[in-house]
Amino acid sequence: MMADQGGEAARGATLRPKVRRSNRLKLIYVATRNVPQDVNSEEGLAIVSILVEARIIDIDQEESLLSFDFSRLTHYKVNNGGRIVSLGIGLGMGANENDNWMLSEDILKLRSLEHLHLCSCGQIPFNLNLPHLTTLVFHNCRDEVLENYRVLNGVRSTLNVVIVHEEFASNNISSLITSISKFPSLNALILMKLGEHVNLDPLLQQLQQNAPILRGKLAGFGMLNSNLTQDHLVTLFCNTLPLYDHIEVLTFQGNRIESLKVLADRIADIPSHTSCFNTIRGISLIENPVFKKLKDNNNTDEKAALLTILSRFKRIERIEGSTYSISSYGPEIEYALRIAHAGRILVEGTYVDYSHGDNNKMFCDNDNNEDTEGCSNNTFDKSIVPLSV
16 A cells, blocks of 8 residues: 555656646647737746736636637736736736735746736735836735735835725724835825725824835825815825925825815915925826816816915926816916926025916917927826826
């Protein structure tokens, strides 16, 4: 009996390499049939291996061997050489499908990868040594993934971190922000879809408490589709942002900000020496109720509130994704945004009063294209990457 068992073990040992070779051949077969031609063949094979390891596709099932939608499962983008620069894993699955999968080390073969979007990832058991990675999205990932900041020690470039979590629990906020503050080379933090019942006050408090660590890192901050109100906005501007030295871009798209009047009334409470007065260049308010009011010529109260804010935050030149439509806010707001872009703070110092207009207004001369000379046509900011999630 023992001899038979030994013989079985020996036969198993000799068969295992063949099994591995068989799986390798299957991977190559599946990749050949399903990876688009614009993708580098080696990187396409690595992605198929990632999908198999994550149990997103099953190469032992005949259907998978025949075909699957590579584009839908990966949302990939390539550079001119066919190298992957943007990749999503887990995005094509249903809500309860294969939750909490493990990321394979094959991801490290994608040496040109800049943007990585992980959905429902449960484990990253290695350092993400990706030299060009600039944006990392955690979409409904397990808390253990978010808290394991050490996996980012291999990231060499500045990093924009996006967290999307529809079922985020308020009692996890403290550990989340503390962990994020330890992310190396953190450049921007965006929180999205945090859930209808999440209490945002503890989150704002944690941003204040972790300011000593984050203040020298963050250049961009955003809260999108997270039920942020004008009261939260006041807390951010009056209590949180004054603690940060390098914030340049803020995005609050898709929230419940009804008015800017409360913030305008409190703007004087912010100490005049605060760094954020001199660093913030853009704030996105699109898809908030107040955004339509700012474009309503009859709503002078909201326009006056915005002008008060702009008179203190002298560098703000954008209040949406780009400046192509700033004339729709009326001449006074358009003027304030344009001269901020031109650098009026350098001429007039730290306080500019736009509320009474100016007799020396200058606009772009080309009415057909407002984004020509001297007018920015960039998307909102390179430090904040807009996502469709």
